[in-house]
Amino acid sequence: MNQNNRTLQLVSIQHELAMSIGQDLNLAAMLNIFMSRMQQRLSLRAIQVFIRHPDAVLLHSIDKPYLSFPKSLTDIAEQHWLNQEVEQFYHQPELIITAHQYEHNHWYLLRIAGIGVLTLQRKLMVIENMVLQALKPLLSRLALSCQACIEHQFLLNEIKKRKKIEQQLIEQSYIDNLTGLPNRKMFNVSLEKSIAQALSENTCGAVLFIDVDRFKLVNDTLGHGVGDELLIKVAGLLKSCVRNGDTLARVGGDEFIIILSDLGPNKPEAETTVARIGKQMLAMTAVPLELKHCTVNISLSIGICIFPVATEQLTISLKQHCDAAVKNADIAMYQVKRNARNNYAFYRHELQVLSDKRINIEKHLHIALREKQFSLCYQPLVDQAGQVIAAEALIRWHSPDLGWVGPADFIPIAEESGLIVDISEWVVNEACRLIAQLEQQSAFVALKYLSINVSPRYFSQPYFVNKLVAAVKHYQIDPTHLRLEITEGVALINIDNAVKTMQILREHQLYFMLDDFGNGYSSLSYLHKLPLQAVKIDRSFITDIHLSSNNRVIVNAMIDISSHFSLECIIEGIESQAETDYFRDKPIAAIQGYYFFRPLPVADFIKLLS
Numbered sequence: 001m002n003q004n005n006r007t008l009q010l011v012s013i014q015h016e017l018a019m020s021i022g023q024d025l026n027l028a029a030m031l032n033i034f035m036s037r038m039q040q041r042l043s044l045r046a047i048q049v050f051i052r053h054p055d056a057v058l059l060h061s062i063d064k065p066y067l068s069f070p071k072s073l074t075d076i077a078e079q080h081w082l083n084q085e086v087e088q089f090y091h092q093p094e095l096i097i098t099a100h101q102y103e104h105n106h107w108y109l110l111r112i113a114g115i116g117v118l119t120l121q122r123k124l125m126v127i128e129n130m131v132l133q134a135l136k137p138l139l140s141r142l143a144l145s146c147q148a149c150i151e152h153q154f155l156l157n158e159i160k161k162r163k164k165i166e167q168q169l170i171e172q173s174y175i176d177n178l179t180g181l182p183n184r185k186m187f188n189v190s191l192e193k194s195i196a197q198a199l200s201e202n203t204c205g206a207v208l209f210i211d212v213d214r215f216k217l218v219n220d221t222l223g224h225g226v227g228d229e230l231l232i233k234v235a236g237l238l239k240s241c242v243r244n245g246d247t248l249a250r251v252g253g254d255e256f257i258i259i260l261s262d263l264g265p266n267k268p269e270a271e272t273t274v275a276r277i278g279k280q281m282l283a284m285t286a287v288p289l290e291l292k293h294c295t296v297n298i299s300l301s302i303g304i305c306i307f308p309v310a311t312e313q314l315t316i317s318l319k320q321h322c323d324a325a326v327k328n329a330d331i332a333m334y335q336v337k338r339n340a341r342n343n344y345a346f347y348r349h350e351l352q353v354l355s356d357k358r359i360n361i362e363k364h365l366h367i368a369l370r371e372k373q374f375s376l377c378y379q380p381l382v383d384q385a386g387q388v389i390a391a392e393a394l395i396r397w398h399s400p401d402l403g404w405v406g407p408a409d410f411i412p413i414a415e416e417s418g419l420i421v422d423i424s425e426w427v428v429n430e431a432c433r434l435i436a437q438l439e440q441q442s443a444f445v446a447l448k449y450l451s452i453n454v455s456p457r458y459f460s461q462p463y464f465v466n467k468l469v470a471a472v473k474h475y476q477i478d479p480t481h482l483r484l485e486i487t488e489g490v491a492l493i494n495i496d497n498a499v500k501t502m503q504i505l506r507e508h509q510l511y512f513m514l515d516d517f518g519n520g521y522s523s524l525s526y527l528h529k530l531p532l533q534a535v536k537i538d539r540s541f542i543t544d545i546h547l548s549s550n551n552r553v554i555v556n557a558m559i560d561i562s563s564h565f566s567l568e569c570i571i572e573g574i575e576s577q578a579e580t581d582y583f584r585d586k587p588i589a590a591i592q593g594y595y596f597f598r599p600l601p602v603a604d605f606i607k608l609l610s
Contacts, residue, residue: 539573
């Protein structure tokens with residue numbers, strides 16, 4: 001081949017390879033095009049590229065070629081030798097192209113400035129020096145193209161990272177961090193969609209407002225860590241009850257809301273479906289929940305509102321419709337709490353009246369505390385001979401605006417709002433003040449004690465024990481003259497903590513009585529654990545006991561159990577002579593009821609004792 005033809009051939013190769021550079025912004029794709037063309041034009045047996053660019057290190061492992069044709073050399077030893085040669089060559093920046101031989105193979109190392117090393121392999125035949133020199137200008141162009149690809153890739157990565165962070169921020173604004181459920185913000189979006197769909201398609205849906213009963217007691221007695229673990233557990237249980245497409249959200253500390261969509265056009269059928277789901281939820285929380293370090297008993301209060309919501313207004317906005325659905329479900333939930341908890345209820349219009357009443361009572365409770373509108377009455381307890389031997393302090397409230405408000409109306413509201421703590425402290429001080437007065441009058445001869453009712457929320461306060469002991473010391477009273485009545489709900493949350501608190505107070509000679517024994521939860525399962533002094537059998541078993549053989553069997557068994565555990569047994573709710581006669585020969589400590597005495601104002605009670 002003459003010189004002119006050879007020159008033209010070199011120019012053709014150089015031009016063709018130059019045109020194959022930079023055809024893609026993806027580094028691997030761009031190098032793939034270039035290396036394929038080079039392997040073809042130079043009749044190479046193998047071609048590899050090693051990337052050493054500091055930014056590109058993140059893109060691949062530096063222990064092996066970034067790209068290789070073929071994928072790998074058949075001779076592993078040869079590849080190992082080549083890797084070492086590349087490493088030495090890369091650290092000799094003055095070298096642009098070097099030639100090496102491994103057995104019958106000729107290897108050429110070409111520096112891609114600032115990027116890495118290109119290796120070419122031919123078997124038997126060498127690459128002419130003039131061809132290698134013709135490749136030198138291409139290496140600079142290839143280096144620039146590689147640099148552009150790397151920068152482009154890092155720009156894409158940066159954009160991807162930023163989008164991921166933005167997505168995380170969006171998710172965080174819509175997702176509850178603890179449970180992973182949608183939060184209130186996401187719930188509002190989902191509810192608007194569901195109600196809009198229900199209105200346009202003439203179908204029903206439902207909002208279920210769910211509150212974990214006595215959750216604050218768990219937090220106060222077992223700590224926030226256990227409280228968080230419980231919420232996660234409850235979230236999992238609720239999630240298993242909802243259907244695909246429904247929404248379960250956590251909207252408050254212990255509050256969850258479920259949106260059920262596509263319940264059909266018939267409201268009664270929709271209520272039947274929702275009731276079935278509500279029963280399923282209650283059943284799942286009917287058994288104790290096993291946490292990491294303890295077992296917790298809980299229940300749920302569920303309020304339900306079927307939507308679209310019927311309103312007095314002819315037209316309301318979508319947002320107003322959503323607000324009404326949530327508000328109505330909330331009202332129904334509070335009605336469940338007011339009744340007995342651990343149940344579900346559908347919103348009915350008459351509940352709105354009760355809700356307004358509840359809000360009004362809570363507002364006036366704050367005023368009552370501030371203006372000292374409460375008073376204590378005392379209902380005597382008698383022995384079987386009719387002699388007064390003790391009394392129970394009962395709170396009464398007369399509001400200048402509302403008149404007399406019954407404990408059944410304001411105590412549950414005070415408990416829910418937390419005002420019961422301040423009210424309880426007032427009761428403790430008033431009872432201790434009266435005990436001190438009666439001790440000075442030597443009334444505690446026949447009279448053994450005055451009892452006060454301790455709410456679950458007050459019992460769970462971390463300073464409960466110290467406050468009681470301090471009150472006894474302040475008024476300088478005999479601690480045995482003050483007894484503390486608790487319901488089974490106090491011990492329900494955590495029996496171990498309840499026992500510990502009761503035991504400490506018992507060491508200070510402050511004794512406990514279990515009120516409403518036999519009603520509500522399974523008293524017998526933990527009766528032997530609680531350091532009690534007495535039990536008061538619930539009045540529901542006492543009413544017309546002379547006419548009910550079932551009640552007689554139950555009450556007799558309770559009396560026998562009390563005797564077995566050396567507990568004083570007190571009968572409450574006696575309202576007739578026949579009921580009194582039934583207990584005349586029973587081994588009981590005291591009787592309480594309207595048949596003997598109604599609750600007396602403090603002046604009348606003192607007069608009775610004197």
